[in-house]
Every structure is written in structure tokens, then in C-alpha cells.
Amino acid sequence: MFKKLIEESTGRSPWLFHINAGSCNGCDIELVSVLTPRYDAERLGFKLAGSPRHADIVVVTGPVTKQSLPRVLRTISQVPEPRCIVTMGSCPQSGNVFRGSYSVAGPLSKYVPVDVDVAGCAPKPEAVIDGLALAAKILKEKRGRMK
Amino acid sequence: MNLLGNVLSYQHFPIYAIMVLFMGSFLIAAFGENRRVRNILALLSITASLIFSLLLINPVILRGEIIGYWMGARSIAGGYAIGIALEVDALSLFFALLAACAIFVSGVYSIQYMSRDDNEKEYYTLYLLLCGGVMGMVLSGDLFNMFIMVEILTFAAVALTAFRNTARGAVEAAFKYLVVGCMGSTFILVGTAMLYAQTHTLNLAQLAQLVPGNMNTATKAAFALLFVGFGTKAFIVPFHPLAADAHGAAPASVSVIISGVLTKSGIYGIIRITYFLFQSMGLGTMQFLLVFIGSVSMFVCVTMALAQHDFKRLLAFHSISQIGYVLTAVGLCTALGLSAGLYHAINHTLFKGLLFLAAGAVLHETGTTDLNKLGGLARKMPHTTVLFLIGALSISGVPPFNGFASKWLIYQATYQKAVESGNIGFLLVTVIALITSVLTLASFVKVSHSVFFGQLPPELEKVKEVSWGMRFAMGIFALLCIVTGLFPNLVTTYLTEPAAAAAFSVQRYIEAMGFDGSAAVEILAGSFRYAGVWEPVSWLLVLCIALLAVTIAALAGRYDNVSLCRTAAGDSKYQLFYGGEEQSFSQLGGDDMFWGFKHNWRGYFSFMHRLHSGIVNDYALWAVADLALVMLFSLIVL
């Protein structure tokens, strides 16, 4: 029963940790707007965590610059299992307009398995909510597969 | 057989307890070249002293006798005491037991702690002299002998402060201590002389009989001189900077004696003169004097401690802060207050001894006590850490350790005093005491973070746990801390209440030496009932059950499902979160940890900073100014 309780709860309280990997701040602002009274992601249990140790979902924005790459990977590795990695906006998926720049090391999927891509430049808050809800579902599945 | 029986009569034990220490000192000075001989001699003498003190519990505390002992069969001639007398009532024995315990543990600790120093022979000679001085002072029945013993212990303490004279500041600290300590001794001497001129006797019991009836300007001045003189020994404000310097420089085992025992002997002196010699504690103004000085010591020293960044200096300031508690409680002049103060005196000796020994252990292994250079020692010295935490929680008054039990009594005593006397000032004292307690906690949080938790500086990677002997010594103190905290009723019933009762029965004290005590001013102790309840054992039991329940529930909830770093190489998963950066050494300095607090008090702190100039001339001036004020006060009110 306890295990079922945990599994049920996992999908209902995903906490986010946001990493800016060289983003233009467009996606960052959209992510924060998800938490405002207008969209209020907290009603779905989402919460922005302050430390990667508390997080379930890592949201990466930005094209993953060479400077940020080791930091991003280190921070992602510090998130306890089960975890879910969400790329937000086009940049971390492909590099977008920054592709081919000398300083861009992306896309992120070259280095870590990405679970959910939210496209858009920047995505609409509704799309972010969609993406996070999908991530929460994946999280629950991952939790079910543990142990 | 008769002779042996005579020799082993408990009447002689007080002088044995003193003399074994002095004998040990002389023997080590004479034959202490060999390390083993020296250690055995030192251990023998401190153990013997402890045993003799313990054997006195039965007659003095349980049976309530007062041992009046005349040395060399001389006693009273022509109505005046002419012999050297020892007089042991429950109060004296209380302090003697305290001293013997601390001396024993610190002596055991010294054996390994001092093994890296040279001149060990001189160390033990001086150490036992210091101990003998303390023992002699608290058991003496003679004011002049008290002065002699004070001189012995002051000079031994000065010499021991400068013992590690290669260390920075040691000689300077000793010099400051010497100057102000000698001023204090001189005050005591002058006070004694003035009393002698007025009463023609030096015996404490006879003085207690004669002085209160014959108060004149000279005796009033003598009171001020004695009070300030013993105040110097207790390092109460304004003599606290000396303690900081002396503790910072002295070896930890000596700091234990200076803070745990020497200051107590100062308190003992103050109790003797205020309660016995002058019997002036019944006066509201005299209570005000003690409580005022006590509260100021309590608060000023705890704030000074918050600003320190040296482990031992910080402990030194706390030491005076705790002495402030004792003095405040003693100054209340109620049975509860005195009992609480004496309880706190025991506890202070225990936890402060433990903390100084822990500081010594850190110094012994790392070579520094600077809070900004230490950190993360918990992984290298786990036992020391646990012992230190017991001491830190005790001094901060966290239940169920002993500091809480005595502070709890002190709060009640001050509040009850406020209610009884209708004086709202005592209420302020309760509030100050409570705030001081939380500030104490704050500074020990700072120490535990800066020394034992946090990150290990790379240069301290090779630190090892201290040897078993040192841990054993600390363990004794820690055990006593827990025991006195868990069984407050036993401590109050068998130690502090008899001692407090002794302080209120001056008449018996006088009569025990064969004088007429009928004229003594009896101070009414008054009865008391606790305003609250505190059952540490049951509380601990409930806490254990709750902890067990929580632990079982947590383990059932896979609390033990932790993932630990298995590889030697730095797996980034197990590194600390540094905002994504690679883990590097970063330890919050202990210096300015509570700036949110200090920022609001910056005026006060900068004032204090300017006041504590570190110049010995200033401190001497403070002593004189203090004397002048107290003298003025006593001339007016006595």
C-alpha cells in the first residue's frame, strides 16, 4: 500500500529545478509566469525548488554553451532518482539560431537522455504546463519501475 | 592502633586533602625528573585529594557536621583565635569537591596532553601548587590563610599561563594577569589587615561574630577591598578581559582549573564575606550589588564571546558569563537562589571543563584554535565531537543536560524574587538570563559549525582522533554533565541545598569553632516551592520512545534507502551543490557569523571594542575605579 501511495503521490507533486544554460531569458520568464496567479502551476502540485537535491524535474533552457555544459551535467547528476529532464524552448533541443556558434556545445540530448521536449521560442505557458504534466506522468512511470 | 584510628579520623581529612597536593608538588619538584615517577606522583596526589574530599561527604553533608580543625593544637586564648584553623561546613566542602573533581579529571588529561611539551616537571609542580592553593582556600577557616592561598594560586596560575611562552601572547597575558591579579591580592591583604586592626582576629568564625556588630568606616572599606579582591579572582566584570587572555594562552588543562575552580574560589570568597563575615546579604542594596554585577557579567561577556574568533578566548568569555549566572543567583539571597547558583557552579565546572578539554584536544591535534582556520573535524575526531556537543548543549541549557536544570532554577529564583520583593528589576534579570542563554547557544552553534562541522580544510586531512587518555578525561566530565542533568533532585538534595543551608546558618558556623554565635545576624532563607515542573528522566524516556517510533516509521518508509559515495574518485553526484560549480573548499568563517544580530548592535559592539583596549594600564585603572565605586557604595549602604 505504501508503495502505491508513493507512486500515486509522485505524479502529484513534481518539484522543478530550473537550469539556465545560456538562455536569452525568454523561456525563463515564461517558466516563471507558469507559477503566477494567472496560470498557478501550484494547483497541480508544481513547485520551484531551490536546490537540485529537492527536485524531480530539471528544466533546461538555453542552447547549452560550452561554459555551462559541465555545470549543467553536474547539476543534473545531483538530482536524486527518479528524475525527469525537460528541455524548454528550441535552444536546448537543437541550438536554434545559435547552432554552429563556437561557444555552443548543445544539443543537450548528446549528453543526457532527455525525457520531454517543449518546443516553442519561447513556449506558451500552457505548453509548459503540458510539458510538465507529461514529465510528471513519466516520473510516475519511472517511480513504478524503481525497485 | 589507636594512633592509626586517630590519624584516619575524618577530622584530619581536610588538611590531608590540602597537603597531599602540596606534598605532590614538592616531591615532583624534587624527584620528578623521571617521567613515570612524575606521572605516578601527580596522579597519586590528585586521587588522594579527591578521595579525602569524597570521604568528607558523609559527616559534613549527610550528617550536617561542621568540622572545626585547629592545626598544632593551638586554638583559643584570651577569647581570640590564635591558631591556624580549618573550618569545613557544607559550603566549603561543596567547593572543595568541585575543585577535587576538576583537578582529578584535568590531571588525568594533562598526562597525555602535556606529553609534547618540555619542562613537564615544572608544569606538574605549578599545577599541583595551583590545585593545593584552591583546596586550601576553600577549606580554610582563617582570613589570612585565605589570602596566602589566594597568593599561591594566583602566582601558580600566572606562571602556568605563561607556561607555553613560545606561543604568541602568552607572556603578555601572564603579565596582565600578574598585574591585575596582584592588585586583587593586595586588596584582599589590605582588607584583611583593616579587619584585623578593628577586631584583633583573623579567624573567619570569630570575625563573623565580631564584625557585624562593630561596623565602622574601616570595616566598610575592608568589605569593599575584600569584595573587589575576590571579584578579581572570579574575573567578574570589569576583570573579564584578563580571563580571556589567560585562557587563550594557558594549556587547556590549566584553563579547566582557572575557569572551573579558580573563579569558583573567587565566588566562594564573595559568599564567605557577604553571607558570613559581614552578614549583609539581607540588605536589598547588597543584593542589588551582586545581582547587578552578575547580570552585567552575564550579558557583556556573552556578547563579547559572540565576537570572538578564537576557540579558547570564546570559552573564556563564556566562563565569565556563566559566573555571572552564579553570582546573580547567589545575590538573590533566597534558599532557591543560592541553591540554583551553586548548582550552576557545579555545572559550570563540568561543562566548561569539558569544553576546554575539547578545545585542548583540537589544539593538540591541529595546532590551532582559530575558528577561521578549522572546520569539518567531526569526520576526523568523532568522539571529541560528540563530547564537545554534550558540553555545548549543556552550557546552552538544552534539556536534558545539566545546564538546563540549573538555569531553570535560576529563572525561577529570579522571577520568584521579583514577585516576592515586588521589584520589577529582578524580572529584567530573568529576561537577561534567558536572552543570555540563547546567545550562548548561538555562539556554540558558531563553534560547532566552525570547528567540527562544515568542510575540512585541505591542510587538516591528516588529523587523527586524540588518545584514549584524553578522551577518557573528557568522558568523565561528559558523564557527569548528563548525570547532574538527569537527576537534578539528587544534586539539589545532596549537594546544593545543604551548602545553601550552611550559608544561611551563620550561627552554627560561629559556634562550631567555639565562639558565641548568638549575635549573628540570621538571614531568613525563606521556603520555596517550584513554580513549574521538570522531570528530565521521564522526558528523556518519552523522547526516546518518540525517537524510536519516528525511527521505526522512517525505516519502514525506506529512510535507510540512502545512496552513498562508493568510489574514491569524485563522482559529481555526491559532490556538494555549489550552484553547478565543482566542489571546492569553502567554509564560512567563524568570525562574523551572526552579523544579522551584530549589525543591529554595531554601536554597542564598537563601544565594547574600544573599551577592551588590551592595555594593561587600562585594566589596572578599571580595577581601581571598580574598587572606588564599590567602596563608595559600601560606605553608603552598609
Place this chain on the structure above:
Amino acid sequence: MDFPFIKEAISQLFSKSSCAMYPAVPSEAAPGYRGRIVYHPELCIACGMCERVCSGNAISRSVEHLEDGRDKITLTFNLGSCTFCATCADFCTKHAIEFTGDYHMVATKEEDLLVRGSFIKAAPKKKAPAAAKPENCSAQVQTEASGVKPREDGKPVNDQSRCVYCTLCAKKCPAEALTVDRTAKTWTLDEDKCVSCGTCAQVCPKNCIIMG
């Protein structure tokens, strides 16, 4: 310290929330929102303009040679690389690219973010029978093609045999010196306005503008 918002807080306690209850209540994107790309391959002429103007390199074109000699041309729009600037749609003369208000672009696989469309281009086949009738004609064309000589004054010349009249050169000309009429299939240069910058030659998808 005062609490200036205490009244609002209490009054809002009893008023309706201002939340958009998104997943429960679907929400439309604002008019003009540029969301998911819809590609109409039947309109496309594979001029390649979109691919060229795309800043995010989101558009790729692949050509598959079918057995019957025709080419199957596939255009792929990678939404995961798109900045949704809509320049491609702007430039598309055939209006084959459309930006919709659909913002649900969430995927677990990269595949899901690709918008594909393909059409079979018969153009080379169409030309082959036309060239087959008069044999010299094709040679003529070829000589014509090679015959277009660059002008000596450095102004552009159009090889009209290859031009598809996509008007891109006219759109791009900074001096507005070019006029292209798609219906009349004319390409005219206003020599007074031309500054010989070469933009038309650079942007021409068919490389039929020749500069000196």
C-alpha cells in the same frame, strides 16, 4: 512595519481566483500567434527559399529519385529548432508554409517535433518532352544559357530560360531596381536605380542571375 495589502488579501479570500484553469479549460492562442507549422506540399515548388532564409536551420529538403525518373522532394520542418519568426512563410511565394495557433508542441521523442511533407516533382520530365521535339532547340537553349554574357558595367543579367519568376530578387533588391511580373514572365531592370550590389544574384534560388 505596516501591512499595506492586508485588506486586499482578505477580500480576495472571498472572491473568485484569477486563474486560467488551463488543462481543464482549453485555451486558445491569441490571434497572430505563431505556433505549429503546417506545410502544404501540393503548393510547394521546391524553390528552396524557405530553407535559405531560415535562421535556425530548421528546414531541410531531401530529394529521392523515383524509379520513373521523377523526384520525390521532402521538406522537413524541425520545430525543435525553429524560432517561429515566420520568415519562411513570408518568403514563400506559393504560401505553402502556414503558422497556426496550435502551441501544443510537446514531445518525448525528437521525431514528434518534425513536420514533414513531400511531393513528387515532375519538372524535369516536363522539360524533357519539350526539348525532344526540336532537337536543335535544346542546343539553342544550351547555347543561350551559356550565351548569356555578364554585362560589362557590372549590372545583373537574367538567364530567362532558367528563371522561375519567383520575385525574390525584386523583393530583396535594396534599390528597388528590379520588377518581375510573374504572370507575364518578364524580368526588367531599371538601370538607373541599380547599384550593382549583387544581392539579387546571391539570393536567386536558381542561380540564373549573372553578375559581371
Place this chain on the structure above:
Amino acid sequence: MTVILEALRYLGYVLVFPGFLFCFLAGMLLCGIDRKLVAKMQKRVGPPILQPFYDFFKLCGKETIVPAAAERISFMLAPLLGLAALVVIQLFIPVFSFTAFYGMADIIVILYLLLIPAISIIMGGAASGSPYAGVGLSREMVTIISCELPLVLVLLAVAKTVGSAMGTGLCFSLSDIAEYQEINGSLITRISMLPAAAAMLLVIPGETGSHPFDTAEAETEICEGLLAEYSGAALGVFKLSHAVKMLTLSSLFAALFLGGLGTGILVLDALLLFLLCAGITAVSISLVHAVTARLKIEQIFKFYWTVVSLPALLSLVLAWYGL
């Protein structure tokens, strides 16, 4: 036989009613109500009331990472100790006329016991070795110092009021305070106690470390401070402790100022206590949270030692002169 029954009864107190289970359920619900109310006040929908339960169980299912630099035993023991200490405090706080453990602790003891959870979180944070925890630790300690003065004044004022009314001069015992209120009505009805009650209401958010006094756990600047390295079940226990602390402090408030409302039936009393706690939380935690922005640490200190301490002192002086 009776001894065993007696022991079982006390075990039941520890595990079920004022103890573990009650603390868990009531504390979590209180936390959920608080979050919902704050959301309402900010014109949001807010999380479901059961959200803290979801959070807790989710955290139980997560991996608990112990950093290599941490002192392992203290790191893992600290959350449990903090929670156990809080549960024990709850046992000493009377539920109207009912006290689970009668005659074991008074308000001074409670004052000190409230330090133990704070100390345990400080020890846990310090043991993790994180520099963020170092900063958090410093702030947490200053917050404790800040709250201490008004809390002490409030408690002394109550002790004096009840004591002089009962003729003993002062009364530190919580069950005596509860008993007094059973007979003479709630203390909050006395004018001299109103400022103290107001001060206590402002002390509660500081002690629990909720907004705007949460500088110690500021997630946006110092990565949750002391909790920065905690993950999984250990973090869950800390979150639970936070919830229980809300319950403890609000029921302390109820015991000090709102006594004498009990019905005498234990189940109803428990329900009433919970409702009162919810009301107190709504005013002192949720409302203050919703209308303020996070203070700086030196502002917290100043706020508590002036704005909050003054009414408490006023109350004490009024009580002193028997008003």
C-alpha cells in the same frame, strides 16, 4: 496488569493522540490549509489541501543522497531527532483540560524544547558541509535569537498573570494555566493579555520560519539554506517537522490564550483544538505570508526586538501591576 495497561495508555499518547499520528495528520492538514489560504489570498486556486501529504510521500519514494563531504551520522539522525522532539513538545501542551503527560514540563521547558528542533536542523545542515547551509545556519540562529525575546516576555507575562490570580505569585506550569482558564475563562479576554497575544501571533511565523521570516531557507537566494543538501526521505521528515512545528506553536498559543473552551469530551476537544489551530495559522502564518515580502535578516532582528517585543513588554508590565 494495570501497569501494562497504564504503559499502553501512555504509549498510545505518544503514538496516537497528542503524539505521533495526530501530529502527522493535523500538522500536514494545517500545512495544506495554510498553502491553500495563501493561494486564495493571492487570487490563485492553490494546491489541493492534501498536497503536503503528496509531497511527503513523494519524498519518501525518492533517492536519499548523502554527499561525500557530509558527516553521515549527524546528517541522517538530525531530521529524526527534530521530529521526535517536536512530537514530545506536543505531548506536554494541554488540550484544554486534558494533558497527556501531566506534571513533567513547564513553559520554560517548552521554551527550551522548542530550541531542539532548531538545533537539530542546524546540526544537520552544518553536517552536510554545504556553504549554503553555513549561511542558512547563521540566519536561522539569528532568527531564533530574534524570536526569543518576545517569546520570553509573552511567557513571563502569562506566568505572572496566572500566578498572581492563583495566589502563588507566578506559575510556570502549563496544566495549571489550562486549569486556571477552565475556571476563569480564556486569558485572551483580559485586556492585559491582548498585546501579548498579538505578539505571540507574530512570533509563530518567525519560529516556524515561514514567510516573511524565512531568510534561513530562502530558496531563491541560498538554495534553501540548511536543507540544500537534503533529499528524499530525510528532506520529507524535515518538511513534516515544519508542519508539526506549525501545529505545536499554534496549539501552544491556544493553550496559553484560548484555554477554557473545551467541551470535556476528548474527541471533540481534539477537533476543536485543530480548528483553533487552523484559525491561528490562518491569521498568523497565512495572512502574514500573503501580504509581505521576505525580510532581510537584520530587519527580522530589528522587527522582533522592537515591534513585537514592545507589546509583549507592555503586557508584562500590565500583568505586573495586576491589570
